[in-house]
Amino acid sequence: MNAENIDEAAPKKSLNFIEAFVEQDLKDGKNGGRIQTRFPPEPNGYLHIGHAKAICLDFGIADNYGGICNLRFDDTNPVKEDVEYVDSIQEDIQWLGYKWKNIYYASDYFQQLWDLTIEFIKQGKAYVDEQSAETIAKQKGTPTVPGTESPYRNRPVEESLALFQKMNTGEVPEGAMILRAKIDMASSNMHFRDPIMYRVINSHPHHRTGTNWKAYPMYDYAHGQSDYFEGVTHSLCTLEFEVHRPLYDWFIDQFKDSDYRPRQIEFNRLNLTYTVMSKRKMLQLVQEGLVSGWDDPRMPTICGLRRRGYSPEAIHNFIDKIGYTKFEAQNDIGLMEHAVRENLNKTAARVNAVIDPVKLIITNYPEGLVEMMETVNNPEDEAAGTREIAFSRELYIERDDFMEEAPKKYFRLTPGQEVRLKSAYFVKCTSCKRDADGRLEEIYCEYDPMTKSGMPDANRKVKGTLHWVSAAHSLTAEVRLYDRLFSVENPSADERDFRDLLNPNSLRVLTNCQVEASLKNGKPLDQFQFQRIGYFNVDPDSTPDKLVFNRTASLKDSWAKEQGK
RNA sequence: UGUCUCAUGGUGUAAUGGUAGCACUGCAGUUUCUGAAUCUGCCUGUCCAGGUUCGAACCCUGGUGAGACAACCA
Numbered sequence: 001m002n003a004e005n006i007d008e009a010a011p012k013k014s015l016n017f018i019e020a021f022v023e024q025d026l027k028d029g030k031n032g033g034r035i036q037t038r039f040p041p042e043p044n045g046y047l048h049i050g051h052a053k054a055i056c057l058d059f060g061i062a063d064n065y066g067g068i069c070n071l072r073f074d075d076t077n078p079v080k081e082d083v084e085y086v087d088s089i090q091e092d093i094q095w096l097g098y099k100w101k102n103i104y105y106a107s108d109y110f111q112q113l114w115d116l117t118i119e120f121i122k123q124g125k126a127y128v129d130e131q132s133a134e135t136i137a138k139q140k141g142t143p144t145v146p147g148t149e150s151p152y153r154n155r156p157v158e159e160s161l162a163l164f165q166k167m168n169t170g171e172v173p174e175g176a177m178i179l180r181a182k183i184d185m186a187s188s189n190m191h192f193r194d195p196i197m198y199r200v201i202n203s204h205p206h207h208r209t210g211t212n213w214k215a216y217p218m219y220d221y222a223h224g225q226s227d228y229f230e231g232v233t234h235s236l237c238t239l240e241f242e243v244h245r246p247l248y249d250w251f252i253d254q255f256k257d258s259d260y261r262p263r264q265i266e267f268n269r270l271n272l273t274y275t276v277m278s279k280r281k282m283l284q285l286v287q288e289g290l291v292s293g294w295d296d297p298r299m300p301t302i303c304g305l306r307r308r309g310y311s312p313e314a315i316h317n318f319i320d321k322i323g324y325t326k327f328e329a330q331n332d333i334g335l336m337e338h339a340v341r342e343n344l345n346k347t348a349a350r351v352n353a354v355i356d357p358v359k360l361i362i363t364n365y366p367e368g369l370v371e372m373m374e375t376v377n378n379p380e381d382e383a384a385g386t387r388e389i390a391f392s393r394e395l396y397i398e399r400d401d402f403m404e405e406a407p408k409k410y411f412r413l414t415p416g417q418e419v420r421l422k423s424a425y426f427v428k429c430t431s432c433k434r435d436a437d438g439r440l441e442e443i444y445c446e447y448d449p450m451t452k453s454g455m456p457d458a459n460r461k462v463k464g465t466l467h468w469v470s471a472a473h474s475l476t477a478e479v480r481l482y483d484r485l486f487s488v489e490n491p492s493a494d495e496r497d498f499r500d501l502l503n504p505n506s507l508r509v510l511t512n513c514q515v516e517a518s519l520k521n522g523k524p525l526d527q528f529q530f531q532r533i534g535y536f537n538v539d540p541d542s543t544p545d546k547l548v549f550n551r552t553a554s555l556k557d558s559w560a561k562e563q564g565k
Numbered sequence: 566u567g568u569c570u571c572a573u574g575g576u577g578u579a580a581u582g583g584u585a586g587c588a589c590u591g592c593a594g595u596u597u598c599u600g601a602a603u604c605u606g607c608c609u610g611u612c613c614a615g616g617u618u619c620g621a622a623c624c625c626u627g628g629u630g631a632g633a634c635a636a637c638c639a
């Protein structure tokens with residue numbers, strides 16, 4: 001490459017294939033240069049991290065190309081839908097930082113769709129089929145065997161028209177009649193074998209239209225037409241809809257009356273290792289009480305991640321890292337953890353907490369003396385400032401920060417080895433006391449008064465640094481790490497830090513967690529492990545299943561231990 | 566024995582006819598007031614076989630492998 005080209009080449013940002021399509025459409029002058037997308041959830045569950053991937057794309061494309069993105073609830077099946085979900089979906093999208101232009105509901109188009117369908121039937125392109133679901137399924141054939149035509153296929157238009165009207169009055173029981181498009185029972189694409197356009201549902205009222213309608217349009221019909229009504233230019237969806245695209249286009253062609261046409265483009269859905277993302281399974285976890293709700297921190301829902309301490313930025317970072325392609329991928333949960341660490345390391349305030357405390361007594365430190373030690377709130381953000389924490393003769397440290405007989409690479413407290421107490425002094429262990437069962441009760445050590453933080457001697461090299469709380473100044477909290485209840489009988493935080501715990505700050509936390517749940521059929525649910533290292537959002541109203549923990553040093557150890565290494 | 570889609574290190578992704586690059590993981594080292602984070606280095610890749618071309622991850626042909634499709638779900 002010669003010198004002239006370098007300047008042009010350098011800033012070139014690689015596009016994902018969808019952006020490339022959009023740019024090509026723009027270049028071709030399609031749809032008058034308009035860009036419009038939509039995020040079309042069915043309100044039948046809470047949004048999860050997989051939806052976040054779609055949301056970032058739908059809203060992101062609109063933002064990047066000066067277009068608009070609407071929120072549309074695909075509420076064509078009242079059996080599964082509920083306003084609870086409508087509300088939570090809106091909340092979660094907003095939390096992610098996106099603003100839709102308009103909110104639409106597929107149910108808003110029921111009348112329009114109905115009128116269109118009447119015309120469609122009059123043209124002889126659809127018929128009412130009165131066969132049972134089983135019969136129809138049988139006649140459909142298989143992917144390799146052509147289907148057979150329904151005996152009702154060529155019934156008079158007037159008859160279909162009259163029956164279609166009846167389908168919506170309530171006199172037709174569910175399952176007795178459906179409206180089918182007359183296409184091709186021998187098509188190699190199963191979706192063309194006279195697809196169902198309308199079915200009767202009168203067992204459940206619709207969450208918005210109540211009992212006004214008894215006949216409801218199916219996805220394949222309603223979705224494309226909704227896109228068309230709204231002026232969507234790029235209808236982005238996941239790979240499993242690839243086979244539906246020809247039908248999507250077919251229905252558009254039947255009704256379109258201008259040059260404008262929406263275009264469906266598919267991308268790969270998010271598959272996260274160790275993570276259950278099926279709405280059906282998540283619903284089961286909620287209904288059977290295996291989790292505290294859709295926002296249980298172990299859930300991969302947006303609200304669960306929010307409670308777990310993920311920030312919208314962290315989720316955006318993660319989505320940016322994984323990309324959009326045409327093939328199924330397995331995304332490592334580690335990548336998501338990396339994204340959240342990257343973000344929260346810069347923003348989360350740290351506090352001290354001891355989970356499994358053991359008393360550390362500094363034998364040469366004056367009894368009754370209390371020194372206030374200054375410590376930083378966030379080592380990666382000077383603006384976060386400092387706070388003071390009380391230091392005294394008797395402290396608590398983490399039980400596994402001490403080993404009487406330590407292996408060579410153990411950098412924490414062990415007899416004869418000097419370590420730093422974070423923001424305080426260097427101490428050297430002299431001895432320890434054990435109870436009759438050999439359980440560690442107290443550790444004794446001596447401090448070096450010349451090594452207080454900030455003093456010249458504090459620059460001396462030590463291998464290890466430990467966190468601690470002052471016994472007399474600490475408070476006890478009952479904390480739960482996900483499914484594990486840690487009842488800390490001894491104080492777990494100094495007073496100052498305990499107040500921090502009640503602040504709505506993101507805090508680091510250790511979250512080793514494995515859940516095994518059983519499904520109704522007795523088969524074990526995929527063993528899933530929601531998070532190894534995580535962060536927690538602590539809010540004042542929260543129940544005590546929150547834990548603050550400022551140490552990351554031993555995470556690798558504890559994880560290795562769990563793996564039996 | 567159909568139709569559609571896809572195939573790049575362990576994983577995730579770039580390169581769209583012109584030097585296979587980036588990130589995560591792993592390993593090694595560095596640094597740090599907690600072994601995290603940071604920083605550095607290393608390892609590892611174009612599914613196979615032909616063809617077109619000066620040149621192929623990319624275009625063509627044929628294999629192989631994977632996923633989606635047979636809900637009155639979306």
